Structures are given as C-alpha cells and as structure tokens.
Amino acid sequence: MAGFKTLDDIGNISGKRVLVRVDLNVPVADGKVTDVTRIERIAPTIAELSGKGAKVILLAHFGRPKDGPTPEFSLEPIAKATAEVLGRPVGFASDCVGDTAASAVAAMNKGDVLLLENTRFYKAEEKNDPAFTEKLAANGDIFVNDAFSAAHRAHSSTEGLAHLLPAYAGRTMQAELDALEKGLGNPVRPVVAIVGGAKVSTKIDLLMNLVKRVDALVIGGGMANTFLAARGTAVGKSLCEHDLATTAKQIMIEAAEAGCAIILPVDGVVAKEFKAGAASETVAISEVPADGMILDVGEKTVKAVAEWIDRAATLVWNGPLGAFEIEPFDHATVAAARHAADRTKAGKLVSVAGGGDTVAALNHAGVADDFTYVSTAGGAFLEWMEGKPLPGVEVLKH
Ligand SMILES: Nc1ncnc2c1ncn2[C@@H]1O[C@H](COP(=O)(O)OP(=O)(O)O)[C@@H](O)[C@H]1O
Ligand SMILES: O=C(OP(=O)(O)O)[C@H](O)COP(=O)(O)O
Numbered sequence: 342m343a344g345f346k347t348l349d350d351i352g353n354i355s356g357k358r359v360l361v362r363v364d365l366n367v368p369v370a371d372g373k374v375t376d377v378t379r380i381e382r383i384a385p386t387i388a389e390l391s392g393k394g395a396k397v398i399l400l401a402h403f404g405r406p407k408d409g410p411t412p413e414f415s416l417e418p419i420a421k422a423t424a425e426v427l428g429r430p431v432g433f434a435s436d437c438v439g440d441t442a443a444s445a446v447a448a449m450n451k452g453d454v455l456l457l458e459n460t461r462f463y464k465a466e467e468k469n470d471p472a473f474t475e476k477l478a479a480n481g482d483i484f485v486n487d488a489f490s491a492a493h494r495a496h497s498s499t500e501g502l503a504h505l506l507p508a509y510a511g512r513t514m515q516a517e518l519d520a521l522e523k524g525l526g527n528p529v530r531p532v533v534a535i536v537g538g539a540k541v542s543t544k545i546d547l548l549m550n551l552v553k554r555v556d557a558l559v560i561g562g563g564m565a566n567t568f569l570a571a572r573g574t575a576v577g578k579s580l581c582e583h584d585l586a587t588t589a590k591q592i593m594i595e596a597a598e599a600g601c602a603i604i605l606p607v608d609g610v611v612a613k614e615f616k617a618g619a620a621s622e623t624v625a626i627s628e629v630p631a632d633g634m635i636l637d638v639g640e641k642t643v644k645a646v647a648e649w650i651d652r653a654a655t656l657v658w659n660g661p662l663g664a665f666e667i668e669p670f671d672h673a674t675v676a677a678a679r680h681a682a683d684r685t686k687a688g689k690l691v692s693v694a695g696g697g698d699t700v701a702a703l704n705h706a707g708v709a710d711d712f713t714y715v716s717t718a719g720g721a722f723l724e725w726m727e728g729k730p731l732p733g734v735e736v737l738k739h
Contacts, residue, residue, distance in 0.1 A: 344738040346509045348389055351483065355394030356451050360481030361386060361511065362498050362733075364488040364717060365401040365419045365456075368701045370666060374422040376701035378709075379490070379717050384427055386487045386511035387454055391429075396449040398480055399423075399456040400437060400498045402466070402491065410462045420456040431456055437498075438463070438476035446480045460498045467496050474501035487511025489518065490697070490718035492733030503736040510737050517716055518734070521725055524693045524714045525657065530556060533653035535646070535677065536723070537562025538660025538698060541582045544720055545589065550727035552596035552603070559604040559649055561638050561662035561673065568593070568605055574626055577611070577633040604649060608639030610663065610670060617667045637663025637670040646673070647680045650690070656681055657726060658694040659719040661702045675706040682711035695722040 363383045368375045390397045406414040420433040430453075434445035437457035445455055457480075460466045465473030474497040478484075484506040486492070491499050492514070502508070510518075532555040536548065541564050552558055560568055563580035570581050571589035596603045605626075611633035612621040623639040624630075638646070642662075650656060658681070665671035684690035692712045694703060696719025703709040716722045721731060 345515070346737070347515050348386065348485070348509060348512060351509050354390065354483065357395050357482045358398060358446060358449075358480060359390050359395040359483045359485055360398050360400055360477065360502060360506065361390065361485045362400045362488045362491070362502070364490040365399075365416060365423065366403055366491070366697055367419065367422070368666075368698055369418070372418060374419065375666075376697070376704055377422065377426050378700045378704070378715075379697060380423050380426040382513045382717050383487050383511070386485065386513060387427060389512065390485065391452045391454060394451040396446065396451065397454045398446060398449075399431075399454065400460055400477065401456065401488070402461040402498070403459045404461070406459065406461050410458070414459055414461070416456055416459050423456060427454070429454065434458060438473070438479070442480055460496070466498060467494070469495050469497050469501045471501065473497050474505060478502055478505040481506055484508045485511045486733055486737060487513045488733065489514045490695075490716070490721050492718075492731040493721040493724045493729075495732035499733040500736050503739070508737055513717070514734075517718065520714045521693070521716065521722065524691055525655070525726060529654040529691060531653055532655045532657065533557045533559065533649050535559040535561065535656070535658040535662070536660050537564055537662045538696065538719070539563040539580060540660075540720065541567050541580070542585065544660070544723065545582075545585055545592070547720070547723050547727050547729070548592045549595055550729065551723060552592060552601040553599045554727060555601055555657070557602040557604060557649055557652070558596065559646055561606060561642070561646070562660050564660060565606050565638070566635060568603075569626060572605070575629055575631070576635060577629045577631050579629070579633075579635040604645060606635070606638040606642040607645065608641045609635035610637040610639055610672070612636050615664065615667070621669065636667070638673045643673045643676050646677050650677065650681050650684060653690060656690055656692045657723075658692070659696045659699055659723050661698055665702045665705060671702070671705060674702045678703050678706035678708050682708035685713055686711055695719050
C-alpha cells in the first residue's frame, strides 16, 4: 500500500507492547453481540502480532457514552465475545489509562491479548487531547491502526497515537483500502447510493459531497425523515432531526445542480411503539399519523428502490432502510439486499455495502457473501467515497 507502513515493515516485535486500535462497536441486543463481522475482520492482525510474540493491547470505543463510565457502554462483554470469535483468551482491563491499564499490561506475557475499557469513557479521547493521548501511549511501544471504520474520527486512539508511536496499518485497514480502491476507485456508471440508518447528524454533511459523485441517492431509514420534514411532510413521532432541515434542503439543491436524483420514500410502515410485534400499517408518506413512527419504508418504495438498483451499474450502500432488528420492520432492507445480491450474482452490478448495522442487516438477509464487497465501515467508507481525507489514514502516511 503506497505511502503506508504495514505489518510487513514492523520488524522484530517479540516482547514489545503493541497498541492496536480496533473497531469493536458491534451490534448488541439483550447484552449479546448480534453480528461478529467486525471481530472476525480484526482476527488476522491479532493473530499475526501475537504470533510474532508481541503483547497485543486492543483499544476500542463502544457506542457514544455521554457521562463517563457506565455499564451500558462497557467493553467487558465484548471482550468475552472477542475471545470466543478469536478462539483464544482475551484479557480485560477496566480502564484504558492509568494504574489499572498499566498493571494489566505489566502482567502480560509474549503473545497475550488484552482489551482495554472503552476509550470514549474519557471526553478527552474525542477531543484528541494530547495529554490523554500520552496516557494511552504510555502502555505501548508501537501503534497499529486496524480500525478503518473509525478512521474518519480524529480521536486520540485513531489519530493522536500515530504521532507519538511508530505507526503501522493493520491487515484489515490495508485490505479495506485496497478493496474500496479496486471496487470504487473508478466506478462504472450509473452509480446509485443508498443511505439510511439512524446516525443522521453525523452522516448528513457527507451527503453534500456524495451527491456530486453519484447519479442517484436513495434515502431511507431514519435519515429519510429529516429530508421529508425539510420538504414539509409531517413525520409524526419518527426519528427526525428537525434542526437539520436547512442542511437537508441545501443537499437537495446541490443534488439538483449536480444532476443527482434524490429518491425519498413514497410510503412508510408506521407503528406507535418501537418494539417487536407492535401493530403497524403501511400509509402514504403524506398520511403519517401525528402519533405514529415510520419504522420502515413501504412496499411502493421498495419497488422504487429495486428499480433504481436495476438502473445502477455500481451500488454503494450504508444504513438500513428501516429498523431491521425488529420484525416486520426488516422487510424493505431484506428485500433491497436480496435484490442487489441477485443483480450482483447475475454479473449486472458491482455492489459495495458497509457499516456495523448494515453488515448485520445483510447477514440477517443471508446475502452478505453475495455482494461484491462488504466493508466493516459505514461513515468512513462514505467519507472515503466523497473523496475526503480520513484522519486515521492520513496520519499513517507521515
Ligand atoms: N426509520 C427508522 N427509525 C428508527 N431507527 C431506524 C430507522 N431506520 C433504520 N433505523 C436504525 O438505524 C440503525 C443503523 O444505523 P447506522 O448506525 O447509521 O448504520 P450503520 O451502523 O450500518 O452505519 C439501526 O439500528 C436501525 O434500527
Ligand atoms: O460504527 C461505526 O460507524 P458506522 O455506524 O458508520 O458503521 C464506527 O465504530 C464509528 O462510530 P461513531 O460513528 O460513533 O464514531
């Protein structure tokens, strides 16, 4: 990989403490990891470093904790899941810095793997605070970044550490960049993007550039509601960021100027409660009841999405079309995923999808292996697609 040091360049690391940034921000329901793709993808890097006798110290975030350490956002259950997937013991330290982390690291033997607690339990992490980065660096001799899916964040553990320690790209980071370049570096047109999901405020800005790079943008999931509301459609109690209406309107203007079609839902499946088995009905998008929530796009929209997939030569997809974890709100996502998989298998489509929940949705639909490429990354992959430098990648080029 041009401009990067990879594990091929790492030399003798026997006995060295290697801090490895991984993405363990995996989907969890009722305390159980529901999709282990991100864990499986970090296995090669961990096996290689451990096999060379390094002390492998994993750094990761989980969710977006607002109030410091809380059990809900602890990585401890994920350490157990990681051990199961890797088929080896994975230690856990209940703090990522300070004495707790230092003594757990000091107790490691060559080849051991240890996971440190959620880096986002410290606000300083997201501020890329140099003093905090130094505290993280105190536990390592070398830094390896294998978290491509968090590389769009300029945080202490994704960017800062690469300034303080000799830094290398891990095998997944390397493979993700190679695969995206191969699949989307020079995409065959028309390019259709599907963007859905729930991370509206952190992803909406990137649509401003994405509409200049793709021929059509299908917006579903929670993301669609903000656009519908901006257009004046009442969305009841749906997930919606009304204060982003101006941004949504501007994206629609930019899209029109760039000749990018914007496709919004024409119908929605609405329910009064966000829970399995909740009574639901499909209504025209102009008829969402004031006390209803749109939890999936409706059948007419599913048909329109399939038609756009048929027109596409290349499909990029991040974010489910509905709350796919809860039946029956998985219907549109599963239908679109299966349709894209069929077109791909027929040799008519290059399909690249990514994101923690999107990968889980593709697995739920049973088609993850049928896509051209499935990235672990959602936001990072879209930012890469819009041509934006990713801080966690750029710093590895120094
Ligand atoms: N209409 C909707 N209302 C509420 N949540 C939704 C809706 N559509 C999708 N979601 C939720 O979006 C989440 C995934 O969004 P996101 O994190 O942006 O995707 P990814 O992890 O693939 O990048 C899922 O948990 C799903 O339940
Ligand atoms: O899950 C992630 O991204 P994704 O939802 O875009 O797939 C990454 O772990 C980044 O998490 P963040 O969006 O809270 O920084």
